[in-house]
Amino acid sequence: MKVAKIKIGRRSFIKSSTLASGGMVLGFNWLMSCDMTPSQVKALPKEWFKINGFLKIGDNGLVTIMSPNPEIGQNVKTSMPMLVAEELDTDWNDVIVEQAPLNTTLFKRQLAGGSQSIRQGWNSLRMAGATARAMLIEAAAKTWNVAASEITTSEGQLIHTLSGKQAGFGEMASLAATLEVPSEVKLKDVTDFKIIGSSRKNVDGSKIVTGKPLFGLDYKSENMLIAMIVHPPAFGMKLKSIDDSKAKSMPGIERVFTIKTHESGYSLGAFDNDAFNEIAVLVGRSTWEVMQAKKELIAEWEMAEAKVEELNFFGRNITVETPAGLESTADHKRILEKMSIKKAKVVRKDGNPEAAFKKAVTIIERSYTCPFLAHNTMEPMNFYADVTEEKATLVGPIQTPEIMEQSVSKRLGMPVENIDIQMTRMGGGFGRRLYGHFLTEAAVISKEMKQPIKLVYSREDDMTQGTYRPSYHAYYKAGLDENKNLIAFQVRAGGIPESPLAANRFPAGAVENYVAEEWSQVSNITVGAFRAPRSNFIAGAEQAFLDEVAEAAGKDPIDFRLELLTKAESKPVGTNNDYVASRYAGVLKLVKEKAAWSTNKNPDVFRGTAAYFCHNSYVANVLDMIMVKGKPVVQKVYCAIDCGIVVNPDAATNLAEGGLVDGIGHAMYSAMTFKDGVPEQNNFDTYRLIRHGEAPKEIEVHFVENKIDPTGLGEPPFPPVMGALANALYRATGVRQYNQPFITDKPLAG
C-alpha cells in the first residue's frame, strides 16, 4: 500500500449537510424514483449515514455512491463509483449509484469532456473510498477496543482476526460518520484491486432496457409547458420580425414571442454558443401541438452584421470574429485550396527542412480534406427550466453544468447559489452538449412565462443550429533520400475556422528535418468540440499519408512506423514531443501480433493499419476489408489500446467498439454542407450516419496491460480508424482516399 496525502478536494471528504438537503432532492424525486440497482438483494436501510460527499452507508451495509460527472454514454456512472467502491472495500452488489447534484464545493470538475473523467477523478474518487474505509476501521477499533492497525476489511466486512470479531460496514457506519476525517490514507496497490479491472455491468442497464425515464427529454413536472424555437434558416442571417397571428391561435398554444439568448454587452463564456442569438419561441401544452404551430409562424429574416466578440475561455480572453455573408460549401472548398498553398504560420521547425527537401530523391505531396459534421446526438437538445423570482431549477442533459451555471447566473442576474442544475443521463454528447445555449434559452423562456417549461429542439432545429465539427485541410510533404529514409517532413494544416494541427505529435520527434504550419479562415458557421477535436481529422489524414510514404519507401507500414518510433525513443528530435514513443510502439506491436499481421496473407482480405495518440491514450488498428459483389465491406477491426489501467474492461471494450464504428461511419458517409448559408442536411434522410449492416462484422479490442494511472477512452479510439479505413480501401480498390466522406452516394454492401 502507498500512503497518499489528501490534497485533492479535501472539502469533498468533509461531511456536508449540503448533500442531503441540496440539489439532490427534486420536486417529486424524479431522478431517484427508480434508483435500485438490478442486483439489489437487500432492502433499503432504515437509516443512512453520510461518511463524506461521495458516499453514505446504510445501517444494513448498503452503500450509496455519488457519481459526480455527467453521463453521456461513456459509462462513468458505473466506472467512477467503482473507484470509490474499490478503496472502500465494499461488495459491489451492495452499491447503489446516484447521479450527484452539481456541487462545485463538494466535487471537482463535474464535466464530461476531453476524455478526462477517469483520469482526473482517479485520485479523488479512490481517496473518498479510502477515507471512508479508514473511518469505518477507526469506528470498529473504538468499539472493540483494539488497535486500528489490526483490523482488516473485505467486501463490506470489518475483521479483527486476533479476537475473532467481525462486523458489517453498516454496524459501524453511525459511529464512523461522527469521526474526524483522516489527514492521510492508504491506497491499495494495483495488484490488490478487486473491483477495478473486473467488468461490472452498466448500473443503468436494466432501466435502459425497460424504458424507464432517464433522459432530459423524459423529464416532467406539474404545470410544465412545452417550448420550441425557430431560428434563422441560414448562417449569416438574423431575425427581423415575426408574424404570429396564425401560430398563436393554433390549438394548445399559450404564447409566441422572441428572446435574446444573451443580451447585448454580455461577455460570452467558454461554452456560450452564439450562432443565432435572437430566436422565436412558441410555448404550448403538448409537443405535437407546438410543432404544428411552429409551421404556421411567419418570420422575416435579414442579413446579420459582421461582429467581433470577446470570449472568456477559462480566464483567457479570446477574440471571436464572425464575418457577414452567406457561405456555401463550394466557397469553402475554394478557400481550403487557396489557403493550403500559401505559406502559413510556422508552429514548429526542426533541422533544415528546406535543404533536406532539396536533397531528397523522392518527394511525396498529398492533401486531405473533411467536411463540417453535425454531432447528431440521438437525443436532440432540450432542457427543463423553472425560473421564479427567487430561484432557478434546471434539469437536463448538459456536459458542462458548472460552467453553464455561471452563464445562467449572469443572464438571469441571479446568484449561483439560487441556481440548481440537475444532470440527467444524456442521449449522447460527443461534445455537442458542452455548449449549453439551450439551457440558457430554457431559463429565459421560463422566466418570461413565469412557469416551468421544457425546451425541445426538433431534429431539424438541432441539426441546423451549428456547433459543427470544423471543415479541415491538411497538406503533407515527405522527402526520402536515396536509401529510402525519411529525411524531411512537412505538414501545413488549416481549416474553417480553426486549424487541426498538433505540431508536437508523431512523426515530430522522429524526423530530423520537420516543419509544421497552421492557418485558419473565419466563418459565420459556428463550430464546437466534436469527439476528439482536431484529432478526428488530422489522425486519419496523417496515417493515410504515412501509408503512402511507407509504400514509397518500400516498407511494411507497421515496420515503417516502428522504425520511426525507435528513432523517436532513442534519439528524439526536439524537446516538445507530446507522446511516449515506447507506448506508441507498444500498441502497434500488440495489434501486429493480435492481427497476425506478418503471417495472415489471405489474398481476399485487404488490410489497412493506423495508430494515433490523443487525449493521453494510444490506439492502433488493423482493419480488414473484403470485396463483396465488387463493393468493399469492413470485415474486422483489430484494436490495441494503451490507456493505462483499465477500470471496467467490458465497458471499455464497448466504448472502443463504438469509437471504431463511429470513426468508420463519419469517414465513410457523413457530411454537413451549405448553400447560401443554409445547411443542406437537416434530418437523417439527407444526413448519412453509419447503419447496422455497414458496421464491421467483427471487432477485437485488446488493452496493453500495465500499472500506469488510467487515461481516457471516450475519444482516442475514434480518430485513427479513419486512417486504417482509408489504407484498407486503397488495398481493396487501388484508389487512395483523400476527401471525407469517402462514399457519397450509396451505402457499402453487406
Add this chain to the structure above:
Amino acid sequence: MLSHFKLNINGKVREVEVDPTTPILWVLRDHLDLVGTKYGCGIAQCGACTVHLNGVAVRSCQLPISAVGSEKITTIEGLSEEGDHPIQKAWLEHDVPQCGYCQAGQIMTASALLNQNTNPSDSDIDSAMHGNICRCGTYTRIKAAIKTAANSQDLN
C-alpha cells in the same frame, strides 16, 4: 380539434383527448407518461420511436392516433412484465447500451424480428435493423445480443 380515443396499450385500455393527427409517439410521451419510446427524428429515419402494432415493429412518429383504432400497441414498458423478455435479458448480458437513448427502439425492432424469425442470419438482422440508428455505435453488440436471444430456450 380534440377527439376522444380509446387505445389498447400494453394490454390496458387507455383513454386520451388529443388532436386526431397526433402521432402515437407523442400520445405515449406527452399524454400517457410512457416516455420509454423516444423521439429521434420525427420522419421514420432513426427508429428510436419503434413500438409494436400487433407484434410488428412500426415507427410511432408516423402513426397517427386516428389510424390505430383498437389494434394492440406494445411499448418498451410493456414488452415484458418483469423486464425479462429474452431480448432484454440478452441486452443486459452483452451490456449493450452506451448512452442508451436509441436502445428501446433497437429492442422493439429486434423483438419484432424474433417474432417472425426465431433464427435470423446476419443479413436478416442487418436488414431488419437497418432503420435503427445507434449514434454510439453499439451495432456489433446488438447483433450479438439478438443472436443470444434467438438461441435462448425461453424464446417462444
